[in-house]
Amino acid sequence: MPRPPALHDHALDNLRFIRETMERAGAFTSVPGWGGVLMGVTAIATAALAGPVDGSRRWLAAWLTDAAVAGAIGLVAIAIKAQQSGLSLAAVPARRFALAYVPPLVAGAVLTVVFVRAGLATRLPGCWLLLYGTAVATGGVEAVRVVALMGICFMAAGVAALAMPAEWGNWMMAAGFGGLHIGFGLAIVRNYGG
Amino acid sequence: MGKQSSLAGRPSSPAGRPAAVAAPAKRTPLELDRLIHERLRLGIVSALAVNERLSFNDLKRLLHTTDGNLSVHARKLEEAQYVACDKTFDGRVPRTEFRLTAAGRKALEKYLAHMEAIIRAVKA
Numbered sequence: 001m002p003r004p005p006a007l008h009d010h011a012l013d014n015l016r017f018i019r020e021t022m023e024r025a026g027a028f029t030s031v032p033g034w035g036g037v038l039m040g041v042t043a044i045a046t047a048a049l050a051g052p053v054d055g056s057r058r059w060l061a062a063w064l065t066d067a068a069v070a071g072a073i074g075l076v077a078i079a080i081k082a083q084q085s086g087l088s089l090a091a092v093p094a095r096r097f098a099l100a101y102v103p104p105l106v107a108g109a110v111l112t113v114v115f116v117r118a119g120l121a122t123r124l125p126g127c128w129l130l131l132y133g134t135a136v137a138t139g140g141v142e143a144v145r146v147v148a149l150m151g152i153c154f155m156a157a158g159v160a161a162l163a164m165p166a167e168w169g170n171w172m173m174a175a176g177f178g179g180l181h182i183g184f185g186l187a188i189v190r191n192y193g194g
Numbered sequence: 195m196g197k198q199s200s201l202a203g204r205p206s207s208p209a210g211r212p213a214a215v216a217a218p219a220k221r222t223p224l225e226l227d228r229l230i231h232e233r234l235r236l237g238i239v240s241a242l243a244v245n246e247r248l249s250f251n252d253l254k255r256l257l258h259t260t261d262g263n264l265s266v267h268a269r270k271l272e273e274a275q276y277v278a279c280d281k282t283f284d285g286r287v288p289r290t291e292f293r294l295t296a297a298g299r300k301a302l303e304k305y306l307a308h309m310e311a312i313i314r315a316v317k318a
Contacts, residue, residue, distance in 0.1 A: 008316035014236065025256055026245065
């Protein structure tokens with residue numbers, strides 16, 4: 001006959017349950033893993049198609065199209081994961097995540113127009129990586145821990161891209177939007193589900 | 195306009211309440227708070243501890259439970275004044291939201307301290 005669980009095992013189990021419930025209730029957990037991987041794959045494909053940073057309309061159009069595609073992938077992936085987890089996107093954690101995530105992206109959109117008009121389009125990779133990283137890092141405060149770390153890595157990539165010669169921008173875009181999305185996407189799949 | 199349905203201020207009727215509800219007032223510090231020891235009620239209190247308020251549906255999804263089960267256990271917590279319940283209308287749709295009261299937060303803190311004390315006692 002199996003022995004009943006010891007009192008301290010029961011206490012440990014209760015503490016674990018409280019912590020997990022608080023984490024699920026307090027953090028935005030519908031961060032897409034496979035969605036992130038797919039976003040990374042489209043970024044690498046775009047880097048190959050767009051070619052070196054030359055500030056041309058073709059290069060700009062290629063990356064803006066990828067941003068739209070990646071945004072759509074991200075939204076669909078978040079919605080699917082939330083549905084599978086039985087969590088509402090209207091719940092407080094998701095709303096807080098969105099409120100922290102969106103403003104830096106809006107700033108990035110505004111600065112894109114400013115950079116293009118000022119003839120600084122070749123510096124856009126650093127600007128995009130830095131502001132996307134800021135969005136992910138600030139949103140990550142409301143999400144599972146790995147998200148904030150991903151944001152910081154994107155920010156570091158942005159700073160590096162701004163410090164490097166502009167010609168390296170396309171490589172940094174591939175490494176950042178491609179490599180970091182794929183790497184962290186796989187880490188999220190492994191630790192938090194797809 | 196929201197209608198608060200917390201039981202604060204209502205006349206007490208010990209005879210009509212479950213035994214667990216009357217227990218908190220008589221507990222010594224070393225006694226376990228059976229009211230939040232029950233797993234679903236512990237989940238409700240834990241979830242509300244990290245959210246200012248949560249709707250009935252949010253709690254139901256989060257704790258993977260049924261309407262009836264959540265209603266029964268939330269009601270017990272409400273009767274003990276550990277949670278307060280606000281009922282509003284979103285257009286024509288009724289909306290029920292719960293929030294943790296000061297007594298509920300204190301009860302959770304005591305419960306956590308109790309669990310940690312058990313673990314410490316075994317390690318010592």
